[in-house]
Amino acid sequence: MSAVLLGFAAFLLLSVAGGLIRVLRGPDAADRIMAVQLIGTSGVAVLLLLAAAGANPAIVDVALIMALLAAFAAVAFVKSASADGLGDPEEPDP
Amino acid sequence: MTPIDLYTLAMIAAGAFFFFAGTLGLLRFPDLHSRLHALTKADNLGLGLIVLGLLPRMGDVATMLKMLLVWVLVVGAAATVAQLIARIALPGHLRSRPKDDGR
Amino acid sequence: MIPLKRFVILFAVWLILTAADPGGLAVGAAIATGGAWLSLRLLPPEGRTVSLPGLIGLAPRFLWRSVLGGVDVAWRAVHPRMPLKTGWLVHETRLPAGMPRVMLGNEFSLLPGTLVAGSLDGRLFVHCLDTEADIAGQIREEEARIDRVMGRVESDGGGEGENAGDRGAVR
């Protein structure tokens, strides 16, 4: 069974590859960061599959950290994309 | 193959399909907001199915709950990121429709 | 009461992480206390009570609808012609600013065909994959549910986003 799980993990890496194509093509920075987000979710799924395949619960902790910090790059991005680079896209216009 | 193996297999295969569909949407959909739909919904469902499929294989209850916690964190992050990214690309005319805030 | 609730949630998370290892209970209790204190500073209770059983009661419906959301968008993505009729909808929400409004946005970003781009002055910006569906009706229904679970603050929520202003700014 663990071979099957690894096979599915390999399949999810193909979804990572698809995300890389979107990072390459863009066109906007927002598209690229979205693709990073997708790859992060796929990475969490891959790690959980590896944890089950290797019967090693410590790997779940790696997935936990990635899940906890999953939004951070995108948060930094939306901030840098705001008017002065330090704000929040939801702020009312000054 | 035990029934549990079959269950795992079915759930993970379904999860992998949703990842595939989400990636397809990210590559095929014509505009940023549509792609964002694909990203938030399909992938979270895919991850959820994979987590559910793996639960009976993890041995102890704590690890099962930990995997569910991972899923909840990813869903929360995805919903937050979706709102924020959708916002930076918000068409300008929507911002000031009902009352004209003095811009 | 609210501090206790937050402590219990954080301690439960600790128990999950450590598999309830007896050697870690003391550390867990200490850090859950610290976490509850941090949480109170970041997110002061402000008179509203969130009903946990109510929240859990909403979960099955939400889960099922978010499954539909995934199926819906997956179907559109794999369909050879990609049936999309995208458009925007501006919804005047009556939920109070802050958590309830953000929760509604989070939720609707996971449900079929809708994606929320935050709010401004009580207007929620909703991107729809299919403009023919009755999105506005669904949002109103969901709004009422969240309103019940999140409790109400004294003033009706429709006010300016900035009015809820400086709450909880930590100096």
Place this chain on the structure above:
Amino acid sequence: MTPALVFDGLLALLAVAAAMAAIGGRDLFGSVAFFIVYGLLIAIAWVRLDAIDVALAEAAIGAGLTGILLISALARVERTASSGESGEGGRLAKIAAALLCAGVAGALAWAALALDPQGAGLTPLISEALPQAGVGNPVTAVLLNFRAYDTLLESIVLLFALVAVWSLADDGNWGGLPGLRQHARSDGVLATFGRLLPPFGLVVAVYLVWAGSENPGGAFQGGTVLAAIWLLVAMAGITELPRVSSLPLRAALVFGPAFFLAVGAIGALAGTFLGLAPAAAKAIILAVEAGLTLSIAATLALLVAGSPQRTQG
């Protein structure tokens, strides 16, 4: 072809592709995005190499800090400087450089293939000494007992790096607040996220330190998560990072290394610098780890926040 080999091959291929795209691309933001993905793939590679401790560190840094650091630095550079990549060398120079680098990579590959496949490294030695180390996780044992020197010096290197970053400030801003003022709508999506997540982040960070004595985890991983959480609170505009001259901050920065050094000195009085008596080793290591976590978290957060740029909040 086993599934394991397919997976590893694909993973290696993607990591190499992401690295090439990060370095070769035209769009700078694309490069940064590729680099973040690259970090994630490398974290998975560490899992495959059975190095969970390293994977935890890589995941925490790659997902949390690198993204914030690179994206905000890029935004600042692009606001102030011309994008000028005009000065790139000619074609011939590039080919020469490529050949040279291929040669280096080839030499390393040859070295990898020439290694004795039965080499056991230090594993047997470490397994033998582990019962005296006070902790069950061999990586933590190496970090805080067998090779405690490295870790002590590293924590001091971090402080020096921070002092170097601070010293880039204008004279007038010395001792002021790091970076520019971050702000966000206080009831918005970003701020709400920044109010909800940190308590959970705190619990996870402490869990990683706690787990580190017997299982993968430890002060570096926990400290990195804490730093990322602190930066999130700052980015959400809820609280500002403290003034660089603040005494509590400086105490937090120095506490870990100082305590570590004191432990080492006590060991020196008993015979060996940084030598830990097996009976007391566990308690000492846990205390040192707790102190280091605090200091590493503070140092990393302030390193990412950058040099002081203003004196008023």
Place this chain on the structure above:
Amino acid sequence: MSGALGHSATLFALTGAALVGIGLYGFVARTHLLRRVLAFNVIGSGVFLFFGATGFRRPDLGADPAPQALIITGIIVALSLTALALALITRYAALSGRSSLEDEAPDDEAPDAGDERGGG
């Protein structure tokens, strides 16, 4: 534990070697300072991967803890140097209005703040 997964230490050692080559090329051939920082990090993680993989030659013994500990130390030091390099680069960009060290306009010599390799 790892035995069930099979092992590909050699594969990852070769990947590490390739990453060092790629990073070195970026460091030499690209001029934008930010990209050079990325290249420097790719070299670093290539070295770490190479080192870590050579510590995992015997799956029956598990991964060697000594390289792992050194790599964790290395990752954190690399991060702190990256932060320092980026601080120098943003400062340099703010002072000179440029983002590379190549002298496109020979009249203004790059101030010494531009040397990202110094320090630490």
